[in-house]
Amino acid sequence: MSLINYASREINCKIVYYGPGLGGKTTNIKYIYSKISPGIRGKLISLATELDRTLFFDFLPVDVGNIKGFKTRFHLYTVPGQVYYNASRKLILKGVDGIIFVADSQIERFDDNIDSVENMKENLAVIGLSIIKLPFVIQYNKRDLPNISSLDKLESILNPMKVPYFEAVATQGIGVFDTLKACSKLVIRTLSR
Amino acid sequence: MPFESVNIFEQDFWEINENLEMLRKQANAESVLLIDKAGQLITSAGDVSEIDISSFASLSAADFAATSQLALLIGESEFNTLFHQGKKLSLYVSVISQSVILVVIFSQRTTLGLVRLKVNNSVKNLEMIFRRIFEKLGTVKEEKEQEFGEDFFEEADSEIDNLFT
Secondary structure, three states, rough: OOEEEEOOOOEEEEEEEEOOOOOHHHHHHHHHHHOOOOEEEEOOOOEEOOOOOEEEEEEEEEEEEEEEEEEEEEEEEEEOOOOHHHHHHHHHOOOOEEEEEEOOOOOOHHHHHHHHHHHHHHHHHHHOOOOOOOOOOEEEEEEOOOOOOHHHHHHHHHHOOOEEEEEEEEOOOOHHHHHHHHHHHHHOOOOOO | OOOOOOOHHHHHHHHHHHHHHHHHHHOOEEEEEEEEEOOOOOEEOOOOOOOOOOHHHHHHHHHHHHHHHHHHHHHOOOEEEEEEEOOOEEEEEEEEEEOEEEEEEOOOOOOHHHHHHHHHHHHHHHHHHHHHHHHHHHHHHHHHHHHHOOOHHHHHHHHHHHOOO
């Protein structure tokens, strides 16, 4: 639910990182936080457990700048990936403008990725949204690990809609900004709807 | 309806601001914030310069969303108001038109009773304004197409490329 304020000339959009637990969603957002100028980002809020697993969400506001007189800002959120935090995931999806699905490329996590995609579709349906209509990109993370599924296999199962996808090693920042850029641009294009 | 894009135009915006300022004065509160359910600040009244507004708005929306789910678990459709009491400052949170969250930050200069009373009055006015805003949603497409055309997208792409490198 983008918020467009014509009086104060402000646009706020919400992008959510979705995906299975320990897939790298928080790593993405932490890398972004560490690399962009403090002047254009807000505080990184992490509602996490004592073991640093996301409990509710991570949140990072980023100012894109002034576009045609509109101060434009993206609000980046992650959902908790662990299966039993589904109630929290549903809440974070409310008002979402674009989704980045962070898939874990490791072979043993293949089924977890599929479960998470299905869970995302179900949770979107609950709030009357569909992934078909939302800006959506996929990131295949952990491409540096030895035991990973082939890109073809991941693509054939996880990306039937053929949305933009990116290979990433979020711990090193590889693919992190490319993924965010792609999703941000898609979200901006939905503003005229 | 609650998850449609919110578009606020000049007249509605100033009317909202007037209502918030009036509420702040009448309730003798420190500040008043209006936040959408996605966690984005719509506007505020009073001095909020000491507050990290983005974080505050995001956490307020999350707080309200989580509490609404608690309500469902005990068979309530929603808790319309929340109250968080602190030593110096407290929060009174109320929902408007099921899609906007009103947060009043107040100190011991006032009382919970007065804040509650004045919020109840303001909520009625704000609900009327938001009803109008939501009714307009279907009719703003043309204006949006004018504002957000190809040149807007190109400039946005360029900013995004520069920012995320």
